[in-house]
Amino acid sequence: MVDQPDIHNDDWNGVIDNPWRRLRQFTAARIGLGRSGVSLPTKEMLEFQLAHAQARDAVHTPLDFPALTQQLETLAEQYPLLSDEPPLKLHSEAVDRMTYLQRPDLGRRLDEASRVLLQQEQQTPEQPFDLALVIADGLSATAIAHNAVPFIQALCEELQADKQPWKLAPITLVEQGRVAVGDDVGELLNAKTVLVLIGERPGLSSPDSLGLYLTWAPVRGLTDARRNCISNVRPEGLNFSEAAHKAGYLLRESRRLQLSGVQLKDRSGSLTGPADSLSESTAQAATIDHQPDFPDEHTTIKPASSPAAETKNFLLG
Secondary structure (H helix, E strand, O other), rough: OOOOOOOOOOOOOEOOHHHHHHHHHHHHOOOOOOOEOOOHHHHHHHHHHHHHHHHHHHHHHHOOHHHHHHHHHHHHOOOOOOOOOOOEEEOOOOOOOHHHHHOOHHHHHHHHHHHHHHHHHHOOOOOOOOOEEEOOOOOOOOHHHHHHHHHHHHHHHHHOOOOOOOOEEOEEEOOOOOOOHHHHHHHOOEEEEEEEEOOOOOOOOOOOOOEEEEEEEOOOOOOHHEEEEEEEEEOOOHHHHHHHHHHHHHHHHHHHHHHHHHOOOOOOHHHHHOOHHHHHHHHHHHHHHOOOOOOOEEEEEOOOOOOOOOOOOOOOO
């Protein structure tokens, strides 16, 4: 039986309510929208169109690299852990935004001028860096503008508390970059590990989702099976302190075990006990999980506490 609206009720506004609407306090998903006749209410339709416009803007709006550079330089003055050299501005082989969207392969490689710049940076042989931070605009410059600097600040707090020191390479900023471009950067900078911060494909409830990709021993040509991913980093998803805690755990275990990807599991929140037993459990898991051939897939860490977490974006890589 179809509910009939009481049109004589003073509170009736032409919209038939949906009993599932009360669940919207727990999720950003579009549920319990109600209806007006056989259509969506005008308010819900307008909000959907706004969210769609915000997602499109996130993809096409260029990142303000000078402003980001200034913020990173200010942050480096507060945290000696960061390199005192200014961030290096690089570019992928995708010459413009349209090429970037149509040719994902070009976004995965640095152009020749950027490769030369990094080779000059490392022209004097020295000890390898422990970590290279790479910031790429990806599919959402909004995500980088809103979340990259606060996350790096939280990561600095996490790494400064580590017993073993970390030597960080100069931060690099890649325009029109995809995840795998970090392999080029890490290899040319002689870094043991690379952590790529990239704007994920915007969803209709999250145009500013930041993704983190960790790779041990980066070299050009690695598959996604060699990476670990932490997704949906933003205030409404996985907050900065939690994301930094997960990233710190993976970085420490990656350095200790000298691996990353499907062999390295996130147990930062699932195990308790002394650090030695935690490390031992992780090492055993890495041995058990080892197989000769791995599928081309991500090891994805999802924020269990975030009901608004977006589906992982595989197009970035």
